[in-house]
Amino acid sequence: MAVKRAPRRRLSADERERHIARGAVAFFCEVGFGGQTRELAKRLGITQPLLYRYFPNKEALIERVYREVYLNRWDPRWEEMLDDHSRPARERIVAFYRDYAKAVLSYEWIRIFMFSGLRGMNLNSRYLTLVRDRVYTRVIRELRREYGLPSPAEVPIGEMEFELVWALHASIFYIGIRKWIYGLEIPENVDEVVENLATSFLDGVPAVMAKSLKPAAKSLKPLKPALKTRKPATNVLKPAAKVPRRAPRPRG
Amino acid sequence: MAVKRAPRRRLSADERERHIARGAVAFFCEVGFGGQTRELAKRLGITQPLLYRYFPNKEALIERVYREVYLNRWDPRWEEMLDDHSRPARERIVAFYRDYAKAVLSYEWIRIFMFSGLRGMNLNSRYLTLVRDRVYTRVIRELRREYGLPSPAEVPIGEMEFELVWALHASIFYIGIRKWIYGLEIPENVDEVVENLATSFLDGVPAVMAKSLKPAAKSLKPLKPALKTRKPATNVLKPAAKVPRRAPRPRG
DNA sequence: TTTCCTACTTATCGCCATATAAATAACGCA
DNA sequence: TGCGTTATTTATATGGCGATAAGTAGGAAA
Numbered sequence: 001m002a003v004k005r006a007p008r009r010r011l012s013a014d015e016r017e018r019h020i021a022r023g024a025v026a027f028f029c030e031v032g033f034g035g036q037t038r039e040l041a042k043r044l045g046i047t048q049p050l051l052y053r054y055f056p057n058k059e060a061l062i063e064r065v066y067r068e069v070y071l072n073r074w075d076p077r078w079e080e081m082l083d084d085h086s087r088p089a090r091e092r093i094v095a096f097y098r099d100y101a102k103a104v105l106s107y108e109w110i111r112i113f114m115f116s117g118l119r120g121m122n123l124n125s126r127y128l129t130l131v132r133d134r135v136y137t138r139v140i141r142e143l144r145r146e147y148g149l150p151s152p153a154e155v156p157i158g159e160m161e162f163e164l165v166w167a168l169h170a171s172i173f174y175i176g177i178r179k180w181i182y183g184l185e186i187p188e189n190v191d192e193v194v195e196n197l198a199t200s201f202l203d204g205v206p207a208v209m210a211k212s213l214k215p216a217a218k219s220l221k222p223l224k225p226a227l228k229t230r231k232p233a234t235n236v237l238k239p240a241a242k243v244p245r246r247a248p249r250p251r252g
Numbered sequence: 253m254a255v256k257r258a259p260r261r262r263l264s265a266d267e268r269e270r271h272i273a274r275g276a277v278a279f280f281c282e283v284g285f286g287g288q289t290r291e292l293a294k295r296l297g298i299t300q301p302l303l304y305r306y307f308p309n310k311e312a313l314i315e316r317v318y319r320e321v322y323l324n325r326w327d328p329r330w331e332e333m334l335d336d337h338s339r340p341a342r343e344r345i346v347a348f349y350r351d352y353a354k355a356v357l358s359y360e361w362i363r364i365f366m367f368s369g370l371r372g373m374n375l376n377s378r379y380l381t382l383v384r385d386r387v388y389t390r391v392i393r394e395l396r397r398e399y400g401l402p403s404p405a406e407v408p409i410g411e412m413e414f415e416l417v418w419a420l421h422a423s424i425f426y427i428g429i430r431k432w433i434y435g436l437e438i439p440e441n442v443d444e445v446v447e448n449l450a451t452s453f454l455d456g457v458p459a460v461m462a463k464s465l466k467p468a469a470k471s472l473k474p475l476k477p478a479l480k481t482r483k484p485a486t487n488v489l490k491p492a493a494k495v496p497r498r499a500p501r502p503r504g
Numbered sequence: 505t506t507t508c509c510t511a512c513t514t515a516t517c518g519c520c521a522t523a524t525a526a527a528t529a530a531c532g533c534a
Numbered sequence: 535t536g537c538g539t540t541a542t543t544t545a546t547a548t549g550g551c552g553a554t555a556a557g558t559a560g561g562a563a564a
Contacts, residue, residue: 003538009541010531010541011541012541013540015380032370036521036522037523038521038522047542047543047544048523049524049525049543049544049545050523050543052522052523053541056523057522057523058521058522070397110427116372117429117435118284118366118367118433124433124434125434125435128430129407137374160444160445162257163449166423167419167423167449169421170423170427170429171418171423173426174422174426176381176420177422178418183369183374183377184376185413187412187415192412195414196460196464197419199451200419201456203456203460204451204452204453204454204457205457205460207455208452208455262512262559262561264509264511288550290550290551298512300552300553301512301513301515301553302511304554305512310551310553442546449512467547
């Protein structure tokens, strides 16, 4: 039986570029960056050479996928949220992680994040350094305040304290890994789980934290103070040279 | 300048097979399974067709890599360790996780585990189901006992309890991800970190756990009882048909 | 020392993936 | 309604990678 061919439709260059970019995200996060341009084109309902009208080569397309996924993932309100002293610290922290989990626990993000890490991109470390500077420092600061411990200005944040916050981050992110990388079942009510993880964190942390703050503690190694340099926010990637569309070739 | 060629050395078939297998692990865990057989052969100091004398195709070689890495990773003493009632529960649990972390936080394991997950292998889920049945259930059982809560025989283990143990597992495993996938710096003294994570876990968990055990709790959803079927232990993968070496071809 | 088995190499096939060049046709505009 | 621009397709080049076939030589045994 003959394949019914959809009537050819011309999109504006911008529309098509976005169309391809979105499709590429969905495609590559599923099969990895080894996925073939032919297969991608087929899914998009276009021919493979058309991709090369919009992106000079596959690598540029992948670059575009990174921008699509990494950009605008950061919600600047998170920082305000953690700073809002009108609410109790515990409530703020729990609320933040509930929000953050919603933003981060998606098929696309989890997989692209892993793929880019395994490929040796440094996007991951850039992104996570940002998280550390914008979030971890705040969480620790508020925890210190909550438990009557010295402020980071008085005693700089120690390695071990960061590790404790890393652990909470990890336990949330790992829910996504279990589901979208290992293909395991996870609880239906992720919100409740995250809430419990944050709560359990808040209950378990102070003992260890207080211990690590005692000058006698074995490995109290202050880190470079974070939160010092104030960057423009939001963008993990540079605003970035937009890939120039290929000029139509002269004919004849 | 002429390339100094190492004198050709003949290994016994078994030796060469292991040589290739070990090299393949190191190679594929670094570049992923998309890595080229030519490049692998170069690193091994052999020619690429020789690979095909020992493995019928690339997929079989990859299969061999899985066996090499997954097999014998499980230490049966872990279960005994957790069951040893002559030591306090907290001590046992902390000691177990210190040990487990040492076994699991390696470049090879972390990366192969991720690569196999992203490839859609079900090895990950098989392995992790084993961990759940052999470890998580024990940890929860001991915790319940420690805190005077009903035993799993009386009240089956709930979803949320498993989630709490997952969280500890995640926070340890994630240390490896940070280092070997994201390329981030991690503390020198991982042992101490793991100890603190386990401690913080033990301090933080009981409140949430007790809550989740109250019949009134929202989502007390008992899971299928684990630890029931006793499997031969140790092997995650089937003992597995050894790839038959290719018979030398008749000549002339 | 000679022989013979087989580990290993050289040479090469054939396919498939990225990428380019040339031809076609959809749509805006006159 | 016809024209020109350019989005899109068809056809194809080019190289790389998995895999095979045939020839070479190491070393154990006699």
